[in-house]
Amino acid sequence: MIESLLPRDVCCAEAFGDLPGAVLLDEEERDFVHAGPGRRRQSTTVRHLARQALARLGHAPAPVPRGPGGAPHWPDGVVGSMTHCAGYRAAVVADGRRLAAVGIDAEPHAALREGTLATISLPRERRLLAERHEGDPSIHWDRLLFSAKEAVYKCWYPLSLTPLDFGDVDVVFRAEGGHFDASVHPGGPAPGASAAPRTFTGRWAVAHGLIITAVSAPPVTGRRA
Numbered sequence: 599m600i601e602s603l604l605p606r607d608v609c610c611a612e613a614f615g616d617l618p619g620a621v622l623l624d625e626e627e628r629d630f631v632h633a634g635p636g637r638r639r640q641s642t643t644v645r646h647l648a649r650q651a652l653a654r655l656g657h658a659p660a661p662v663p664r665g666p667g668g669a670p671h672w673p674d675g676v677v678g679s680m681t682h683c684a685g686y687r688a689a690v691v692a693d694g695r696r697l698a699a700v701g702i703d704a705e706p707h708a709a710l711r712e713g714t715l716a717t718i719s720l721p722r723e724r725r726l727l728a729e730r731h732e733g734d735p736s737i738h739w740d741r742l743l744f745s746a747k748e749a750v751y752k753c754w755y756p757l758s759l760t761p762l763d764f765g766d767v768d769v770v771f772r773a774e775g776g777h778f779d780a781s782v783h784p785g786g787p788a789p790g791a792s793a794a795p796r797t798f799t800g801r802w803a804v805a806h807g808l809i810i811t812a813v814s815a816p817p818v819t820g821r822r823a
């Protein structure tokens with residue numbers, strides 16, 4: 599499911615539940631000492647998937663501990679992202695010479711809790727969601743917006759090392775289904791590291807009761823600001 603949303607040279611692995619043979623490596627254990635059992639199982643499975651995706655990229659099994667801000671610490675030369683929610687886990691990796699960063703997110707395909715949309719969206723986004731809802735009322739556009747912002751965050755953070763608020767990111771779902779554009783507001787935080795782009799394109803899909811979103815950033819040399 600996730601691979602259809604990403605460039606072809608991104609290696610992906612996904613599962614619709616936890617995998618009994620999955621284990622954390624020693625270097626990863628310290629990150630989950632205080633995690634509850636459910637959270638620990640999801641993070642264990644997603645790291646097992648990360649090693650499957652790394653193998654597809656030609657890398658030996660490696661630990662993927664949490665780095666700064668919680669972002670996964672990938673082997674040298676690799677970029678990637680992970681997500682886990684009820685009924686889904688996925689990890690994706692790519693050669694850092696082909697992509698600067700990637701971000702993925704999965705959410706249950708269900709409406710956000712009442713009041714949440716107002717806290718995660720800009721007025722312009724709410725107007726667009728109303729239009730898109732008229733076009734296709736079967737989609738939970740509010741949850742899709744949330745997921746798109748989370749995917750952007752996971753792509754932005756490793757490049758910028760700078761936190762974002764939901765109001766810092768402006769997402770536009772294209773009329774053409776399955777695509778979105780996102781920009782980090784010019785008045786928002788300046789990236790702590792200069793490699794971060796401010797505009798992103800992303801893809802989304804709804805299937806199996808899930809919303810999946812994915813964003814990738816091209817390498818600096820090929821990127822337009």
Ligand SMILES: CC(C)(COP(=O)(O)OP(=O)(O)OC[C@H]1O[C@@H](n2cnc3c(N)ncnc32)[C@H](O)[C@@H]1OP(=O)(O)O)[C@@H](O)C(=O)NCCC(=O)NCCS
Pocket residue numbers: 640641644664666667668669670679680681682683702703704747748750751752753755756762763764767
């Ligand atoms: C980091 C965050 C985006 C994760 O999203 P989530 O829906 O809670 O959880 P997911 O299962 O989809 O993703 C969890 C994975 O994200 C990754 N992740 C965590 N922090 C990250 C960061 N700063 N940068 C990139 N990836 C990160 C990790 O791989 C994590 O897996 P792990 O817990 O097993 O290590 C979210 O928890 C968060 O901190 N949000 C605050 C920032 C934010 O949302 N800003 C507004 C959006 S613009």
